[in-house]
Amino acid sequence: MSMRKTLIFFVNDQKFELENVDPDLTLVSFLRSKGLTGAKVGCLEGVCGSCTVVIGKWNHNHKNAKYISANACLLPIFWLDLCFVITVEGIGNPEKMHPVQERLSRGHGSQCGYCSPGFVMAMYALLRNNPYPEENEIRQALKGNLCRCTGYRPIIEAFNTFSSKNKSICTGCPGQVNGQCCQIKSSPSDFVKDGLTDIYEQGLTKWKDFQKYDPTQELVFPPELIQTIEKLQNEEIFSLQTKHTTIYCPKTLKYVKNILQKLSTGSKIYHVSSGQALRFDLAKSKNTDPSVWISYNKCEEMRRVELKEEQILIGAALSLSEVREALARSEQKEKLKNLIWLLDEYSSIHVGNVATWTGSLLSAFGDFPALALALNLKIYIQNFDTDEISILKVGNDFFDTYKTKITGNTIITHAVIDLKEVEVTRAAKFDPELRSLINLVEVECTNGKNRIALNGFEKFPILVENVKIDDLEKELKKLGIPEEKLEGLPSLVNMAKQEKKKEEGHFETLQLFQPIDNKDGHYGSVGRPLAHQYADRHTTGDARYVEDLKIPDLLHLALVLSEEAHAEIVNVDTSEALKLKGVVAYVDINDIPTKGTNVPGTHPMSIPPEDTPIFADKLVISYGQTIGAIIAETPEIARKAAKLVKVEYKKLKPIVTIQDAVEAKSYFTVEPIVLKQGEDPDDKFKDCAHVVEGKVYLQGQQHAYMEPQSAICVPEESGEWTIHTATQSGANAQLHAAVILGIGKHKINVRVKRLGGGFGGKAGTQCGRARNVALIAANKLKRPVSCVLTRYEDMVNTGGRHPALGYYKLGCDTSGKLIAGKFEAYVNGGYSQDCTLWVLGAVVATGDGTFHVPNIKYTGYACKTNTASNTAMRGFGQPQAIFIMEYAMDKLARKAGILPEKMRELNHAVEGQTRIDGHTILNDVLSKCWEECKKLADYKKLRVEIDEFNQNSTTRKRGLAMTASRFGLLHGKTFEQAFVLVQIYLDGTVGISIGGAEMGQGLNIKCLQVASQALNLPIDKITMIEVATDKTANVPVTGGSQGADIHGHAIKKACDQLMSKIGPLRKELQEKSWEDVVAEAYNRCIPLSAGVHGQFPREEVGGPSDGALYHTTGAVCTVVEIDITTGEHWLKSVDIVMDTGNSLNPAIDIGQIEGGFMQMYGHMTMEQVLWDDQGRLMTDSFRNYRLPTVSHVPDNFRVMLLKNPNTYPGAVYSSKGIGEPPLLLGASAFFAVKDAISSLAKNWPEEAYINNIEPPLTPYKVRKACDELKK
């Protein structure tokens, strides 16, 4: 028996031949250990796609290669034998980018950049097989990739340029549009009306300047590998062996017996196909026993496909994508179209390209089991102990019993789909509660009977025979399935009944902004839509995040987390964990230095001052709270060992919900926060013609930044430290590190190159969850320690947006003008204070939303519960405030018989009026944005069209909502200062250091633009240097949408200071180059560096000493369509107009607007944070926490920066902050869906308010509401 024990594969142009490699090592760990850090690790579970790579496989028979995308975080390394792995680094670099990288980068498709390599590789894989894809194929290829920043619009737009069909944008000009280059625009498109375009630039990117895509120039399959493959044709077994795991990959079944005979009795044997699922499960388990895997991944018999007229044979080692391809090639394609549809609905192409149907069948989870059951799939089974071959049909008892039949050395070799007697008539896949899937497959048999298989209702799939689909519910109840499990069934049935049509790609976007004239050859770039400073590095995998840094002698840390929400810790047993090879130590509260502290936030200068402990102290007060940590040689070992730490608890009753906290009077303060304006509203409701009253709950939201919390703490000489960390506040991180160790801040240098998203989750205390523990470990071991949380750790250990329960009473007169409002908001702060009181303060202070309520009282309570500690998140209290207010407005409008948008328009507060917080509205043009938005959306026409549509459509309904946002800036006092260092080097280049963190929001490019403007220098001569607290000390947290304001202001001041001396010299030496001027300045000892403290000049610009100096405002008109039979919804169009002053960078601002909108859209419609009654987080991974994907992007997404905006001289180059304000507009999606539902009411709009519907708008809730109104 010939056996090769060397794993051979290529990564890009490098050959690897490995022996004794752990077969369950994942590809992503391997790549990263080789310095190929382009593939990012966002989730480690195949959902986010940030680790996507392309795998080439050589087909010996056809003498060609096939390329697939795959998740490197799931792929066990043995699977790659004789493969060609292409990573993002392999296809291009910042100097020579691949067209996919270039278009994503220059097309503004990258913000924080963490997802970008994954998107690049997903698109690259598509192009390798299909150089001119259709638009819907592009969206399909990207559905396994998540982006939290961009809102996907620019990603789709950039990649649609490769589409053969797209006639509206340049495809790199392989062909021309209407005989012209597509950049020569024909007349302005339909939606540009009323003179809106006269001064506008359309689109942010000039695609015509891009390199053409030439598929013939792609990387070829390595000839050396082809030769090796050809040489190895007679090889019998490939094997990898380590002390812990041995894996065999036989070429044919006949060798399996030989392998089994060689194994010692008692070996734990796993028979696997791809091994992807098994590796994943073992990595999560506490099991550390040695094992043997026999993988059929290379087994020729098990990779067979045979297409006969009425029979299709599929080998057991085929992936779900390969099965789909086989079915699509079959002559019976038409008969199989529902089946193919179901396979197309597979959640991610990257997973389906590797995951096998056999693994899926035997997991009993998902689509394939239902499909096999309906088809009565005939599977062939081989028993190697008895040499018996048997056939088993997947029938009703299969899933209960297969474990007894396919056990030991018994395997599935293949299956036969027999079409003689059945036709797949219906299929459906649905996620009614947006947490887990249910599916249905119906086949009709030639004997006139039918079979319906369902999965997701019970532990195993269910089969019912000869039952009409409309009688399913009755039948399932008869089978004893409880009613509550059948809630999603009607939607599933309705979806099954619908004809499955191929979705046609339809995607139109428009970005409108005022172009800037290049006056007098000035180099200044303020106002230009320049790409993000790091975009090229993001899309080529060159950008390094904390986890990518190479630090010698590095150890890795994994957290030991509480499995109870509230309990005394009786005992912690680390003995098993410490025995694991590679484990170095365990740390907990006892390792805090004597002069240090476990609660760094109690330092009075902490931002915020608060009480979150690093380690639990005898008591756990939240599920997922840190108890201790294991430090080991690799992250994998540390994580495995952390699971082996046994904690004994004495359970106590947890407080989980806001209601629990209210009952237990569990608050962070004794007194609530109260604000009021005008008279007591209780005295005013009697004057109102209409009053609504009620309560609404807005659940929490995860930040879901793609880069989890991470830090590396490096002890340096003489008690000094370098800390690399993903934080929005280097200064706060430095302070906390100092107080934890009990040393001076001057000993600590915190460095922040970039963040893979922050959204407030890395602003204050939370980013310490990785850093502080790593610091304590590094201090104990005197070695560098890295801690990068897994997605699970991140989701359970850190909090997010505060859930809020709002009570409202709102009244208006007969015309709809508001008279009085009374509100109470309860926010769930979680187990520690963090910035809960500040967030609550913001809820109350912005409780009137965008409206003027003459008599209003708002009371806020901060609840303390045994859930993760909630914190800052984009919008900081305002999303909760605006939602509660808008909810009440919507209801009041419908009660008053006024269209909600009319009611809103009537009641918007205007410049000069006072808000509930007592501050006057300054520099604000909300009404102008609203008017322009109506024009951009063609509101009047839209309303008429929607009414017509609703009258003519029975199952689909449309709805519209217009809402606005008003966001006051700046935030006052210490938050308005910054320190920057601008240094001109002797070659004329300029380096700028700021304390503000680049996390995707484009702060750095905006700062570069300010500097280039102020210095009158080309931007490529200037560089933003990473944040380092040894250069820029005591800088406030980057957040609150004011980064560009405060840092830009300080940079301008520093540049002006430098130019006050260099400027006259430049004039004097007019003929000389900038470089010569700098050299001369140096010779004359003119300062070439300026360290400047900038504080916002409130007095100078006549602003108030407190409160917002200006407001960023915007308006949106959102149209949705719902299917009333299933409860699904789709965004049809989104039109946004925002005032960003004189935008520093329209591309960045529009990116923030689109990304912000989609983030709130997710909050309103699909994202949910749920606990069980014991306080355990149920939505603890990207598998059960749904985020918007490419498929949620509206068909028409249009953003316009307000023409003739409100410019405010105090702000840097009259710009306005933008990060958070547009997020608030995403609430419109909720009200648009509600509007669509309301169209079912008999007397719309008078009686059409729905009382109980709350976010997120799960399909189940929407269908239920529709059903109620139809009654």
Ligand SMILES: Cc1cc2nc3c(=O)[nH]c(=O)nc-3n(C[C@H](O)[C@H](O)[C@H](O)COP(=O)(O)OP(=O)(O)OC[C@H]3O[C@@H](n4cnc5c(N)ncnc54)[C@H](O)[C@@H]3O)c2cc1C
């Ligand atoms: C991110 C993600 C998304 C997913 N989305 C979906 C989805 O949308 N729809 C869906 O239906 N599923 C979905 N799945 C589940 C996925 O399809 C299964 O996990 C996968 O098919 C398992 O196949 P595998 O090749 O990885 O199994 P393997 O790891 O090879 O095997 C798993 C187990 O199956 C058994 N086994 C495998 N092959 C054989 C054999 N030939 N004979 C006997 N026993 C065998 C063994 O017990 C083995 O331990 C998803 C999974 C992930 C990770």
Ligand code: FES
């Ligand atoms: S899919 Fe691999 S890290 Fe998320």
Ligand code: FES
């Ligand atoms: S740019 Fe996509 S996650 Fe940040």
